[in-house]
Amino acid sequence: MADDQGPLKRKPGFATLSIHAGLNPDQWNGAIVPPIVLTAMYKQPSNGNLGYTYSRTANPMRDTLEQCLAALEGGKHAFTFASGHGVIMSVLALLSKGDHIVSMDNVYGGTGQVMRENLPRLGIDLTFTDVRNVRNLENAIQDNTKIVWLETPTNPNCRVIDIAATVQVVKKRNDNIIVVVDNTFLTCYLQRPLDFGADIVVYSLTKYVNGHSDVVMGAAVVNKQEIADNLRYVQESHGSVPSPFDCYLVNRSLKTLSLRMERHKATALVIAEWLEKHPNVIEVNHPGLKSHKGHEIFKRQTSGHSGIFSFKHSGGLEESRKLLMCFKVFLVAESLGGYESLVEIPAVMTHKTVPQLQKTKLGITDSMIRISIGLEDAEDLIADLENAFKKTFINK
Known part of the structure; x- marks a missing residue:
């Protein structure tokens, strides 16, 4: 193995956490590997305590995966979606007509396409800029800016964005602006954007997190309760949720991440x-x-x-x-x-x-x-x- 490329030391216990977070065999009659619950709906008790109701809103395997993802990221809440594009569209759904988003110019082609082709027709303003230059970022932020979208390293040039410095500039202008970081290239094993002040970390779990080229899925991890509540509503109402079997596969893959x-x-x-x-x-x-x-x-x-x-x-x-x-x-x-x-x-x-x-x-x-x-x-x-x-x- 080559020497560690960066001096930033990972917090101890990652591998242990990836194996045990979200796993409680007692709730599955002792099963070490969580069962895949394929039911679409759940029988409701007569006492009014609904619990699980419908698999679009919650599923035991999805809950297990989301708990593990949140723990590994150092976040409080995680949400999984049917694809990487699903998580992109779900985060963008937090915007309303008249809002503005600033995006790093060197992003994945699909991300840029989704923004260019969908946001303007919804009445949402969009600015692409090279946020590596602080002046560019300061000039791009407007009074109606609600999201700043980062990708680091970028796709495909592998440009590196200083997350902490960027967050500082954004929050100085308006603390309510949501800073999103696409961390697909590195995963939480090599980089944890929430530690540097980001509000939302997004992933195409299809890539390294799953790592076996057999699942298409996305995820978002957050700390702030208000953002979590809004994302949970989008997840449930838009319905872009992954299947229980796909959640099982990604949960399996986390054990060897x-x-x-x-x-x-x-x-x-x-x-x-x-x-x-x-x-x-x-x-x-x-x-x-x-x-x-x-x-x-x-x-x-x-x-x-x-x-x-x-x-x-x-x-x-x-x-x-x-x-x-x-x-x-x-x-x-x-x-x-x-x-x-x-x-x-x-x-x-x-x-x-x-x-x-x-x-x-x-x-x-x-x-x-x-x-x-x-x-x-x-x-x-x-x-x-x-x-x-x-x-x-x-x-x-």
Whole structure:
């Protein structure tokens, strides 16, 4: 294993908490693994104490998962949704006509698309800006700003946002503004935004938290009661809830999250360092590298980076497509965080809906490749990369 990339030490007990939080065998007749309760409704007692009523509003397996997620995040409340987009739309549902949201400009393509295509028609104002510059953030916040949306590290450039500094600027302007941090890339194992003052942490649980590429789900974790009450209402009324079986799968995956993240983290750094020395690579966007512009901030608020990062090669779109065709171990797919290593071209895949001028401004070029390092042996992944590069740039 490579040395820890960041000096921020994790609070002890993460693995133990991931195994035991939300688990009380006594409530399931001693079952160590919580049962999957598939019923849609529950028989109501005659004494008026309703308890569980309908699985859209609550389900034992969903409760177990949410309790564990909240504990690992250091939060008081967790809410799961049917997908990552489901949690995005549910948080945005906290806004009303006439409100305003400020979003980091370099966000996942699907997040930006949801905001651009849905908020204006609902009468909600939207501003994208590079919040790494405090002046940009200060200028973007308006009297009607209700949410500031962050993503760190960003997708796909892996830019790093100083969460604590950003929260300080926002709260100085208006303490009621909700700061949201998408923590999908790192999970609560490597970064806990609530510890730095964020109000809501959101996830696509589909990625690292589940880690087995067999579930689509999202989550939000909060501390403040008022926000929790509002999110609970949205969860119940909008109905974007995950199935009991999917909740069982993600709860299962949490038990090995610490082990998996250590492997992703170590292997990705080895490969990032290898790519940085490659003659056909002109840039590697991995926050664990000292060459990364956000490295110092990254060290202050994380315990290392995961398996997702990007790089740019010396060719163009033709070379990018050829490179992807030459891989034998890496799979071409628009996801990340699973046990298998994936590769994609953000400009024409995950971020194809981003306006071209915006892509150019953000540096999302045709030569950018985003890779998600899985749990394979580092030697095999490097050999696959080396072979693909040789075949792609054979005459160059």
